[in-house]
Structures are given as C-alpha cells and as structure tokens.
Amino acid sequence: MSFSPEEYKELLAEFRRCADEAYKKFNESLIPGTETAYGVRLPKLREMAKDVIRRDAEGFLAVSRAGSYEEILLRGLVIAGMKTGISRRLELVSAFLPLIDNWAVCDSFCSTFRFPNEEEKQRMWEFLRPLFLDSREFFARFAAVMLLDHYVTKEYLPEGLSLLKGVRSEAYYVQMAVAWAVSVCYVKFPAETLPVLQERVLPPFTQNKSIQKIRESFRVGKADKEMLLQYKL
Known part of the structure; x- marks a missing residue:
C-alpha cells in the first residue's frame, strides 16, 4: 500500500484542523528563530506518526516534504519509530540530520528511538561516535542527546564520558546538551562521573552548567550539591 500525494495533503489539512494559535506562539517563544507553521502539539504529532507507521512509513517518507516545522518533526518521528532494519534506519537518520535546525526537533527525534536488541x-x-566532534551544531547535539536518552548505562558510560569530554563545539545548543548529558551521568553514576568535573576539562560554560543541572536534581543529596561547588570555573 503506497502513501499517495493526496494522502499527504490530507495530513496537512489535519495540521490545520489541529492548529492551536496560542500554542504556536508559546512554542515559537521556546525555539528562537523557528516559525511553526501550524502550532500542532507534540502528542498529536506522535499520534499521527503512529498512524503513518501503521499505514505505510516508507510511502510517507517518499512523498513528505520539509515545508514546515511540523512536517520535519513528523518525518523524524516516523523515521525513529518505524519498523525497519538498522541499516535502513541509519540511512534515513543520515538524510534527516541536515533538516534539524532547532533543539525541539532534535530532542523529540532522539526520545522516540527504541532498540529491539543490543x-x-x-x-x-x-x-x-564521530558526531560528537561534528562542527554542525545539531549533528553534535543529536549525539549528546542520544547518549543521555539511551546510553547512560554501565556498559556505555566510560566511552560516553570520554566522548563528552572531547566535545569542543562552542555552539550553545551543543554545550547545553553536553551539560545535560553529564548531569544525567552523574545522577545515575556519581562516582564514575565525578572525575570529569574534578579534572575541569570541560569548557567553563559546560562545566558550570553541568554542576547547575546536577544541583537542580532531586535525586542528588545536599552534601553532593555543596561539594560540587568547588569545581565551578
């Protein structure tokens, strides 16, 4: 069953029916420089992505366009959630990454992935791995957010921390993602993550933002929060 251009037009009509002007303005205020064409809420986009996947994910991808924020995000949700082999998924991810130009698409895309096996x-x-050193802002952010969403585990932690330490991008959304990832690593594996902060190898903004995020966590004790202050730059 193929996904026709007419069916794609119906998806755009569904965007218009679900448009929320107040949410559109609010969402745009959180994503500087991005204009959302419709103002469709993420839960609705996830619902639409599931419907597309049930019908014909590959057919949808063949006719979909990058004409708006919602169209790009829906495409990402389909790529991350569709049933396909890892080789095909990586091919689709590679083609999708250049379309990401804001943190909201990046982070929603990352959180949608599920891995059926090791x-x-x-x-x-x-x-x-190579994306952590990529000079393109949202390629590197994608790597860091994928790490914090899926790879903060005993098996991946040592290499993950090493890769985070190696990021030298000065792009704001990369540094924020690295800080977020370091904070998640600390919350789950404090003893293993503390040396990263003690070494002071992260850029000052990232170091201080990591500590801030750790201190904001309800899962970190007061003593640890006070101790970490000595490692601010």
Whole structure:
C-alpha cells in the first residue's frame, strides 16, 4: 500500500484542523528563530506518526516534504519509530540530520528511538561516535542527546564520558546538551562521573552548567550539591 500525494495533503489539512494559535506562539517563544507553521502539539504529532507507521512509513517518507516545522518533526518521528532494519534506519537518520535546525526537533527525534536488541543499539552507537566532534551544531547535539536518552548505562558510560569530554563545539545548543548529558551521568553514576568535573576539562560554560543541572536534581543529596561547588570555573 503506497502513501499517495493526496494522502499527504490530507495530513496537512489535519495540521490545520489541529492548529492551536496560542500554542504556536508559546512554542515559537521556546525555539528562537523557528516559525511553526501550524502550532500542532507534540502528542498529536506522535499520534499521527503512529498512524503513518501503521499505514505505510516508507510511502510517507517518499512523498513528505520539509515545508514546515511540523512536517520535519513528523518525518523524524516516523523515521525513529518505524519498523525497519538498522541499516535502513541509519540511512534515513543520515538524510534527516541536515533538516534539524532547532533543539525541539532534535530532542523529540532522539526520545522516540527504541532498540529491539543490543546489536541495533551498538550499531547506532557506532554511528554516533564521530558526531560528537561534528562542527554542525545539531549533528553534535543529536549525539549528546542520544547518549543521555539511551546510553547512560554501565556498559556505555566510560566511552560516553570520554566522548563528552572531547566535545569542543562552542555552539550553545551543543554545550547545553553536553551539560545535560553529564548531569544525567552523574545522577545515575556519581562516582564514575565525578572525575570529569574534578579534572575541569570541560569548557567553563559546560562545566558550570553541568554542576547547575546536577544541583537542580532531586535525586542528588545536599552534601553532593555543596561539594560540587568547588569545581565551578
């Protein structure tokens, strides 16, 4: 069953029916420089993505366009959630990354992935490794957010921390993602993550933002929060 251009037009009509002007303005205030064409809320986009996947994910991808924020995000949700082999998914991810130009698409895309087995998870990790050093802002952010969403585990932590320490991008959304990832690592593995902050190898903004985020966590004790202050730059 193919996904026709007429069906794609119906998706755009569904965007218009679900448009929320107040949400559109609010969402745009959170994503500087991005204009959302419709103002469709994320839960609705996830619902639409699931429907597309049930019908014909590949057919949808063949006719979809990057004409608006919502169209790009829906495409990402389909790519991350569709049933396909890891080789095909990585091919689609590679083609999708250049379309990401804001943190909201990046982070929603990352959170949608699920790995049915360790082999697929490892293949994705191999794909992510070079992206930590990528000069393109949202390629590097994608790597950091994928790490914090899926790879803060005992098996991946040592290499993950090493990769985070190696990020030198000065782009704001990369530094914020690295700080967020370091904070998640600390919350789950404080003893293993503390040396990263003690070494003071992160850029000053990232170091201080990591500490701030850790101190904001309800899962970190008061003593740790006070101790971490000595490592601010």
